[in-house]
Amino acid sequence: MPQGQLFVISAPSGAGKTSLVAATIARVRDLAVSVSHTTRSPRPGEVDGRDYHFVEQTEFENLIASGSLFEHAKVFGNFYGTSKKAVEAQLAAGTDVILEIDWQGAAQVREMAPEAISIFILPPTRVALRERLIGRKQDDAAIIDSRMAEADETIEQAPHFDYWVINDDFEIALEQLKSIIVSHRQRRPQIESKHPNFLEKLLGQQ
Numbered sequence: 001m002p003q004g005q006l007f008v009i010s011a012p013s014g015a016g017k018t019s020l021v022a023a024t025i026a027r028v029r030d031l032a033v034s035v036s037h038t039t040r041s042p043r044p045g046e047v048d049g050r051d052y053h054f055v056e057q058t059e060f061e062n063l064i065a066s067g068s069l070f071e072h073a074k075v076f077g078n079f080y081g082t083s084k085k086a087v088e089a090q091l092a093a094g095t096d097v098i099l100e101i102d103w104q105g106a107a108q109v110r111e112m113a114p115e116a117i118s119i120f121i122l123p124p125t126r127v128a129l130r131e132r133l134i135g136r137k138q139d140d141a142a143i144i145d146s147r148m149a150e151a152d153e154t155i156e157q158a159p160h161f162d163y164w165v166i167n168d169d170f171e172i173a174l175e176q177l178k179s180i181i182v183s184h185r186q187r188r189p190q191i192e193s194k195h196p197n198f199l200e201k202l203l204g205q206q
Contacts, residue, residue, distance in 0.1 A: 003193045004030075004091040005184055006113055007098045008106045008161075009177075011121035012151035013076075014133040016167040020121060021100050023174050028181060033098040034087050037063060040078035043138060053083075070112070073104035076150070080105065094194060096181065103157040110160070117184055119177065120161035124168035126151075 011017035025033055037053040039060050048054050055063075060079050063069050072081030082099055090097045099109060099116075109116050123129040129151060133144045158164060163180050167173040184190065192198065 004094050004096045005181075005190060006087070006091060006109070006116040007096065007181060007184075008109050008116050008118040009098055009100050009121065010103045010106045010118070010154070010157070010161070011167075012123065012129065012154040013147045014129050014136070014151070015121045015123045016132070016170065016173070017100060017121045019170070020165070020167065020174055020177055021098055024177050024181065025098070027174075028178055030094065031096045031098065031181065032090055033100055034082050034090070036080050036082055036101065037069070038078055038080045040076075071099070071101060071105035071108040073102045073108075075102045075104075076146070096185070103154055103160075106157075107160070117163070117180070118161040119163045119165060119180060120158045121173070121177075122155065122158065122164055122166045124166055128168075 009017060009021060021033055025031055035049065035051070035053060037055050037060060039055060039057045040052075042048065042051070042054055046052065057079065060072075060081065063081060063083075064072060068084055069081040070084040070087050072079060074080075080102060082101065082105065087097055087099070099105070101109070106118055110118065123132070126148070130144065130148055133139065133147055139147065165173050165176045165180075
């Protein structure tokens with residue numbers, strides 16, 4: 001049966017991870033992003049079930065206790081987690097899956113699924129990162145300062161990832177992210193998974 005590839009993508013807040021993932025999903029076939037569960041409140045324009053599964057903390061704790069989450073982490077006072085059942089179903093169907101998660105969750109995934117490909121999105125400079133956080137107009141100055149302090153801890157985790165994408169020019173960063181995903185689809189194990197006995201069939205042709 002076809003088996004999809006798991007991609008883990010992390011970044012400091014404001015580096016452009018969500019926008020890059022959304023653009024990649026729109027341009028690459030048979031690729032999906034896992035919809036995480038979170039205890040935080042929806043932001044303007046976010047839709048339950050599309051952007052996140054918004055749940056109460058009690059429900060989230062029940063998901064942890066039942067072993068239903070592939071990974072989970074507490075970020076900026078809120079909990080985030082990925083449904084194990086949903087990811088496994090997508091991979092089993094041959095769909096490549098992106099986990100757009102915090103570095104803490106990425107560390108958990110690396111332990112449970114060492115075959116996962118990890119990608120870290122970096123800002124070109126700290127000045128650019130702060131400007132992007134301000135430009136989002138979602139947080140006040142105190143929260144932005146907190147996110148910048150958190151960014152240092154997050155960026156320190158970059159050496160644990162397989163690939164780095166520096167998001168200076170969005171279109172260039174998008175092409176780089178797409179190329180990582182597409183190139184891994186051409187690895188022999190992936191091709192053999194999607195086309196069983198291909199060589200035998202090819203050599204058997206007259």
